[in-house]
Amino acid sequence: MKRNELITPEGTRDLLFDECLAKREAEKRLARIFKSHGYSEVVTTGIEFYDVFSKGSRTVKQEALYKLTDSKGRLIVLRPDSTIPIARLVATRLKSASLPLRLYYNQPYFENNALLKGHSDEVTQAGVEFIGTKSRRADFEVLSLAVEALSSIDSNFRIEIGNVGLFKELVSNLDIDRDTAEQIRYYIVNKNYPALNDMLDTLGDSDVIRALKELPRLFGKKEVFKRASKYFVNEKIRDILKDLEYVYDSLSKLGIEENLSVDLGSVNKIDYYTGLTFKGYFEGIGEDVLAGGRYNHLISEFGYDQPATGFGINVNACAALLLKNGSAPKTKVSDVLVFSQMEYVMEAISYANSLSKKGLVVENSVFETLDETKEYALKKGIPKVVLVGERIENIDVKGGDVI
Amino acid sequence: MKPLRIALTKGRLEKDTVGLFEKIGFDCTSVRQKGRKLILPIDDGRIEVVLAKANDVITYVEHGVCDMGVVGKDTIMEMGGSFFELCDLGFGRCRFALATKKGSPFYGGYGVKTIATKYPNVSRSYFESKGMDIEAIKIEGSVELAPLLxxxxxxxxxxxxxxxxxxxxxxxxxxxxxxxxxxxxxxxSMKLRQGEIEKLLNLMENNK
Incomplete structure (x- = not known):
């Protein structure tokens, strides 16, 4: 017989003790940064109507959604992303709020992944959304927050900028259908040089084709902009490139030249990005931990035309890294164990309460005898036992006559 | 410096890749005389060769426990996954094909066709692109038997x-x-170790 009641679904895990502490520590560090820059927390619903994620630039692959139905038979999904629900929230309940809006979140999203590949189906993500301004200042603020967020977890990080406008502009110059454009995007994102070249060869030869072929190779440090300038002749694209270089140079003023790079072929799968995008990486984590960028049309899909920018960071990955680096707090052994005979049990509990108010971690002994209590303290490593009776007496555990 | 870890698909691709490495000038004695070991340092320990089954090469690379991998396009097409596919090494050449019993027409008629295969995803997406419904049956051994039976x-x-x-x-x-x-x-890895990886890729590309 299958005992599903004893296990958790594929892609999920229970967190215990140190794992919890590491996760809370990561959340605490990130929330502190967001709050200290004037961002206010929002929590969106865990379940949403399927319709929120099924149209326009906010389409989430159907097979990646966890689906259920409500009492009226309408299709409901577990939240697969936080930015789209926040866009919905802004376009409805925050329509009359004064702009710009600075929001942050810390909540899980759910993704129905292929089985047995070791991917997580439930991932806690924290992030910010800066809504209601197209200003370059907003981009810089959010990028600098991303840098702060990454460096609060581990100094060994990388932040990489890009711009989806490059790809969108190049493709708009070709006479191709949506599917072909998507195929080209897919090959560029996967840096599949052979397949990309084969595909583009069938479309003839022009400076746009040559630029598309080169796009996935254009990543690295500042020299990328120099290499790229050879390939882009179109005025509009040169402007995007120039702007990206300006962002690159500005960011290096934060003293993070070492951690900074650019990838012109970073054309995110997420459709709602409209311009500047960025990603964050940590050494030792095999996938990007932070992703963000500008999305100027997403909120208008909900009927409120507002530009925005933001990012999300994978809290689980941050926690795993804190745990690995030993920089997360450890589960604390109790400071004091309080014991009493049964007739003094309420006095003992009051005394324990008074110690906990002073900031000590204190446990009540549930044993009937002092010897058992001392034995337990030794086993758990609790340094001090207090006997509450007529008077309050400190018992030395190690020097005692137990064992 | 941490060695660059590259997973090779055990068997023919492994031999061809080791051949390529030797052509580049890496001493691959450790791989040639591997015994039962599965992680083998070459090039004075700058590179670590990991030997794995094809599907596992993709899994290890996807999770980043190996920086790079050499694997057949067949496995990539069947498994999918997110990684960069940077270079066609040119060896291990073959093709996916549709075969039937000699002289029996495959297309035609209204019935849904049944396909026996070790590659159900490849089969499904191929016929999907033709707008054709098929029933794919996964076979583990000699697929040729299925139409004969x-x-x-x-x-x-x-x-x-x-x-x-x-x-x-x-x-x-x-x-x-x-x-x-x-x-x-x-x-x-591509981003954090760009220099090393591009250097190795160029060597492989130029010696293939």
Whole structure:
């Protein structure tokens, strides 16, 4: 017989003790940064109507959604992303709020992944959304927050900028259908040089084709902009490139030249990005931990035309890294164990309460005898036992006559 | 400096890749005389070769425990996953093909066709692109048996010379996709170790 009641679904895990502490520590560090820059927390619903994620630039692959139905038979999904629900929230309940809006979140999203590949189906993500301004200042603020967020977890990080406008502009110059454009995007994102070249060869030869072929190779440090300038002749694209270089140079003023790079072929799968995008990486984590960028049309899909920018960071990955680096707090052994005979049990509990108010971690002994209590303290490593009776007496555990 | 870890698909691709490495000038004695070891340092420990089954090469690279991998396009097409597919090594060449019993028409009629294959995803997406419903049945051993036993109308399999097909009275009626060995790279490693990886890729590309 299958005992599903004893296990958790594929892609999920229970967190215990140190794992919890590491996760809370990561959340605490990130929330502190967001709050200290004037961002206010929002929590969106865990379940949403399927319709929120099924149209326009906010389409989430159907097979990646966890689906259920409500009492009226309408299709409901577990939240697969936080930015789209926040866009919905802004376009409805925050329509009359004064702009710009600075929001942050810390909540899980759910993704129905292929089985047995070791991917997580439930991932806690924290992030910010800066809504209601197209200003370059907003981009810089959010990028600098991303840098702060990454460096609060581990100094060994990388932040990489890009711009989806490059790809969108190049493709708009070709006479191709949506599917072909998507195929080209897919090959560029996967840096599949052979397949990309084969595909583009069938479309003839022009400076746009040559630029598309080169796009996935254009990543690295500042020299990328120099290499790229050879390939882009179109005025509009040169402007995007120039702007990206300006962002690159500005960011290096934060003293993070070492951690900074650019990838012109970073054309995110997420459709709602409209311009500047960025990603964050940590050494030792095999996938990007932070992703963000500008999305100027997403909120208008909900009927409120507002530009925005933001990012999300994978809290689980941050926690795993804190745990690995030993920089997360450890589960604390109790400071004091309080014991009493049964007739003094309420006095003992009051005394324990008074110690906990002073900031000590204190446990009540549930044993009937002092010897058992001392034995337990030794086993758990609790340094001090207090006997509450007529008077309050400190018992030395190690020097005692137990064992 | 941490060594660059590259996973090779055990068997022929491993031999061909080791051949390529030796052509580049890496001393691969450790791989040639590996015994039962599965992680083998070459190039004075700058590179670590990991030997794994094809599907596992993709898994290790996807998770970033190996920076790079050499794996057949067949496995990539069947498994998918997110990684960079940077270079066609040119060896391990063969193709995916649709084969049926000699002389039996595959297309035509209204019935849904049954395909026996080790590659159900490749089969499904191929016929999906033709707008055709098929029933894919996964077979683990010799796929050629299925049409002979009349379990299926055809097979989708890797074909190199076609000799096995011919000997069993089957024939290729369509090529689906060419296959060869590919170099795949973890998306984060590519960014964090760009210099080392590009250097190795160039050496491999220029010596293949």
């Amino acid at each position: 009349e379990l299926s109308d055809g097979i989708v399999d890797i074909v190199e010379t076609g000799t096995t097909l011919k000997e069993n009275g089957l024939e290729v009626i369509e090529d689906i996709a060419p296959i060869s060995a590919r170099v795949i790279v973890n998306t984060v």
